[in-house]
Amino acid sequence: MKRITAIALLEEALRNLDARKGDWPIRLIDNLYVFGSVARGASEPHDIDIIIEHDVPHEWAVEAENLRTAGRNPDVRFREPIFGRRRSFQVLCNSRQEKFQAVLLWKRGDSLETALGRLHEIPEDPSAGRAPREAMIPAFDGLDRWISLSDRKNIAAAVSTGAIQVDRLLLADGAVADRKIETYLLGRWKPTSPLYRAACAVASYWQTHGVDFWATHLHGEDTRDWQTPHFASFNLRYTRAVPVCLTEHGGVEWLEVVHPTPRGPLNCLRIKPGDREKLVQSEWKF
Known part of the structure; x- marks a missing residue:
């Protein structure tokens, strides 16, 4: 403009x-x-x-x-x-x-x-352009406005050392076929909530990939079992827990729906452990 x-x-x-x-x-x-x-x-x-x-x-x-x-x-x-x-x-x-x-x-x-x-x-400066974003990796392209600088630094630094691997997913909307899972999700969120939509998409993804929903940790809560190798959260609210979850709980992957919306794309960062020892030693700040 x-x-x-x-x-x-x-x-x-x-x-x-x-x-x-x-x-x-x-x-x-x-x-x-x-x-x-x-x-x-x-x-x-x-x-x-x-x-x-x-x-x-x-x-x-x-x-x-x-x-x-x-x-x-x-x-x-x-x-x-x-x-x-x-x-x-x-x-x-x-x-x-x-x-x-x-x-x-x-x-x-x-x-x-x-x-x-x-x-x-504020003086006009014709030579001034848009500042380059700090701590960017390919998975952040187009999503950086919703990812804080501290989160970008944590994730990018861990990627650079090989402590984690990060790629990008576009989750598909999916109906939850299991009545018990649907009841659980409706007990946490209203059906009109963007978080409910995101949770359904995550549950559908897990089901497609053979993951037991009741052995997962969804947005701050274990769904049932305390041993939960699969994690998901929304709006980067719980990213401070990534190192612990992927090193001390047998973590397999962490799905982060960056910006849940009622109708827009459900862009997701998939974080997998790389060198767990390096992840333990990482200076993950929050």
Whole structure:
């Protein structure tokens, strides 16, 4: 997009924030930053990258967990009132992965005029382009916007040492033929939830590949047995457990549905152990 368009969209977003700053949960926001190509002054930014920093009181923590359980991203409660559903905005909440190059636009207590002034103080730089993404491997292509920098670094570093192998799958939608499995999944998620759709696709994949569903670990829970060599999770919520699961629990593979959606493609990273000793010794941070 042209820079003039990006600036106009940001002006509208700041006006929305100013108008709704007393609403729940918008009133929890402490700071709003822009980073990426817009912050660097690019004449034709690819998109508009935003960081929102907000307080996390108990009331919000409970609401956010309820939304996640229902298969919804709680960040949408901050994003949509300010940015609508425009795909031009890529919004991160309480993320520090790009903070070092971010420009503060608004902080709690600022007037609209102050925020707009900061926006227009960012100089245009025709030589600035889109910054290359850090810690990329082929499996991340097209998915990196949903994979945090820390996760990319962990996975890419482990791939480079041979500790793990990673490839990309596109999971197919599949009906769950087993009534007991279907009942189990419906006990965890509503049928309209993107997580239910992802879980059905994972269960179908396991069934096709001869995996006993009841000897698996699905999104933070053992389905039945404690010995679970097959693992799956969604939205990279449990990736901190990958080294332990693939080294101490006889782990065979980890399926990570990167961005479950109601209708879009179910892109999945398939992580398999390589050199388990190197995986144990890896500096896997979270």
